[in-house]
Amino acid sequence: MALTCRNVQHLHDAYLDSDLSASMIAEVDAHLLQCPECQRQIDMVRVCGNVISRDQSEPRAADDFAARVLSALPRQRAAAPAPVVLLTRRQSRRVVLERVAAGFIPAMAAMIGLSLLVFPAATDHSTSPDRQVGRVLGESATRTAVSPTLALGVQDIVSPTLSSIDNASRAVGDLQDFAGLTLRDAREQLAASANPPAAPAEDAFSGAFLMQMLHPLLGVVSPVPTEPAPAQTDDVVRF
Amino acid sequence: MNQSNETGDGRLDFTEERRLIKAAQGGCAVSAHRLISAHQDRLHAFVWRMLRNEHDTDEVCQEAFLRAFGALAGFDFNYRFSTWLFTIGYRLCLNQMRRRSDHGGSIDFAAISATRRETDAPTDASEAVANSDQARQLKDAIWGAVDDLAPPQRATVLLFYREQMSCQEIGEVLKMPAATVKSHLHRARAKLRENLSGSVAEQWADVRFNTEAG
Structure with missing residues (x-):
């Protein structure tokens, strides 16, 4: 049809x-x-x-158009109110770590000093609570001649207290060790990141723990303007 | 410029374009310059046909390239650079049209006429045939009909015929499904037929001869 x-x-x-x-x-x-x-x-x-595809009667772009665009690229950045150098995630972590470490060291030192002040004998881990109680009670018995039964009653009351004090002193000691280890690892990480050929200290537990603790902070202050932009050259354009 | 890496109409082939983009991402100004040079006239023509204002065209083109290069690090290599650039250019054109209508601006028809007379100067014998008075009248009539199209239809026609994009690619530029692009193309052709079927209808036979000869 x-x-x-x-x-x-x-x-x-x-x-x-x-x-x-x-x-x-x-x-x-x-x-x-x-x-x-x-x-x-x-x-x-x-x-x-045919006319639309072939008739190129439109005015052409200026001869210096490409050069103008290229020259406007760096100018556009320079005209920005606060030039921000976008760092890589690794660089920004390093910067934040440096800042936190700078504040972390005095804070830990103050904490350790305070703990030593509060618990002057805490570092003597070899002294058991029973021996301390025995010594105290022995001295008390010789001075005041209290009965052994009373001394045992007093020991029941005092012993848990001294035990908890001893536990606290051990905890402070562990904290001191941890702080020392953490700071050392942080320094190693800083040195490793500053020196690229060095192996990354990714296996350090305390370093990873510190990074985990600082993770929310890293997210907040990720783009940090620290490193100055390299000098512009004629054949390099920064986008 | 290495002509072997360009198609006959000066467009970059896919491999060369990819190489230039990667080099430009690394900060190579020479590659960036080549990318701009390869696309500037195409984008300029498209934007000028959309806006019909020389000053606005220059401004929009420059802004389009600046935005494209500003986000070059995140370029998706599944697309052509031109698709991305025209997408930015089209959005900027729409913004400019909106701003112009808000401020009561107008198209500089005097500049258009002057530019057309200047750029239509014949350069060789074949061009002389195509630029006879009769052909020029018809071209003006056709471009006038194109100007009367709504922006999406005008953009569709320009990208389809001038840039030889598929409906799929045009859809990526205009941010609409390919079926909608086909619909715009259909309506645009119908409108062109309608607008051009008046006084110039009798001259189509001659025009057909001239364009086929060219």
Whole structure:
């Protein structure tokens, strides 16, 4: 069945874009040969496409356009109110670690000093509570001649107290050890990050623990303007 | 410029474009310059056809390149650089049109006419045929009809015919499904047919001959 003008109008776009099958193209061509109006409609759109694609009568970009864009790239950054050097995650961690370590050392020193003041004998771990109680009670017994039964009663009261004090002193000692270890690892990490060939201290438990503790802080202060931007050269553009 | 890495119309092939983008990401100004040079005229023509204002066109093009290079580190190599650049350019055009309508600005038709007379100067024998008075009238009529299209339809027609993008690519630029792009193209063609079927209809046979000869 031959195509009507209405059929061909529906097929205009597909015909122009070669989206029709070979048989359908032949059908449309057969219609166009005997229908000047449909032929003109098709030609009109085809010529429009030719003119739009080939007629480059628009004004061209200026000869120095590319140079202007390139020169505007660094200027745009310089014009920013607060130039921010975007550091890598590793660099920003190092910066934050340096800052935290600077405040962490005096804080830990103060804590250790306070603990030594409060618990002057805490460092003597070899002294058991029982021996201390025995010594105190022995001295008391010789001075005041209290009965052994009373001395044992007093020992029941005093012994848990001294035991808890001893536990606290051990905890302070452990904290001192931990602080020393942590600071040493932090220094090693700083040295390792400052010296790229050195192996990263990723296996240090205390370092990882410190990083984990500081993680929220790292997220807050991630882009830190510390390192000055390198001097601009003519053949390098910073994006 | 190494012509072997460019297609016949001065466009970069995919491999060369990828190489230049990677070099530009590393801060190579020469590669960045080549990327700009390869795309500046295409973007300029598109934006000028959208805005029809020389000053705005220059401003939008520069801003488009600055934005493209500002975010070059995150460039997705699954796309062509031109698709990305035209996407930015189209959005900036829409912003500019909105701003212009808000401020009651207008298109500088005098500058357009002057520019067209200057740029249409024939350069060789084949161009002389295409730039006869009759052909020029028809070209003006066609571009006038294109100017009357709504922005999405105009952009679709320009990207389809001038940039030879597929409906899929145009959809990426205009941020719309390919089916919608086809619909815009269909309506744009219908509008062009409608606008051009008046006084110039009798001259199509001659124009067909000239364009096919060119």
